[in-house]
Amino acid sequence: MSVTDRTVLLGGATSPSGLxxxxxxVDAGARVIATGRSAERLQSxxxxxxxxxxADATSLEAMTELASRLDTVDAVIPLVGGWRGGGGLAGQSDDDFRALLPALDSVRATSRAFDAALRASDAGRFAIVSSTAVGRPLAGGANYAAVKAASEAWTRAVAQGFAKAARDAGxxxxxxxxxxxxxxxxPESLAPRVLALWDGDAADLNDQIVTLD
Structure with missing residues (x-):
């Protein structure tokens, strides 16, 4: 298997990393579907x-509508991100926390909307970009680490759902x-890892946490 001819959806792809x-x-032969809220920023x-x-990758309604229009999706990678922090634990404001929540919202919305499509693929893949801060959270980045930890927990639940569906279906x-x-x-370390998602068996890959160089 390879990424060639796979349909890969990038949710919230207008950042430099998304590009x-x-x-x-695209260079590897995949069909890429990139979403964003700004038509102008999508032109690149x-x-x-x-x-x-x-389409808004943080919206379940928008992602479900998009999923209904796509014939096949082999991979979904939400890329909504951002960082706000500093000020120690007392400086972790509610406004900063709310500003970081769209990253978690996009993980939830995209995985739910495309769950059936990924399970129907002969090699479906769902992947998120998290942070090493989850393993060693600092007081000044507590909001950020908490959102990333929640995103990881959700992604691992997706993995358990994939495994259970396969077992139940025999x-x-x-x-x-x-x-x-x-x-x-x-991006130079992320891209090769994404391209390699089809190099191995799903059973070996599912529920893995991979640290990028």
């Missing part, structure tokens, strides 16, 4: 060969859910 990952996937993704959709596991952890996200 770099989309380019790597369209220019490299991605199919673009103006079929081999074909879908896998993976967490990528990075200290500081570097």
């Amino acid at each position: 770099a990952l989309a380019r790597a996937l 993704l369209r220019s490299i060969g991605a199919q673009v959709e103006v 079929e081999p596991l074909r879908a896998a859910s993976v967490v990528f952890r990075a200290k500081a996200l570097d």
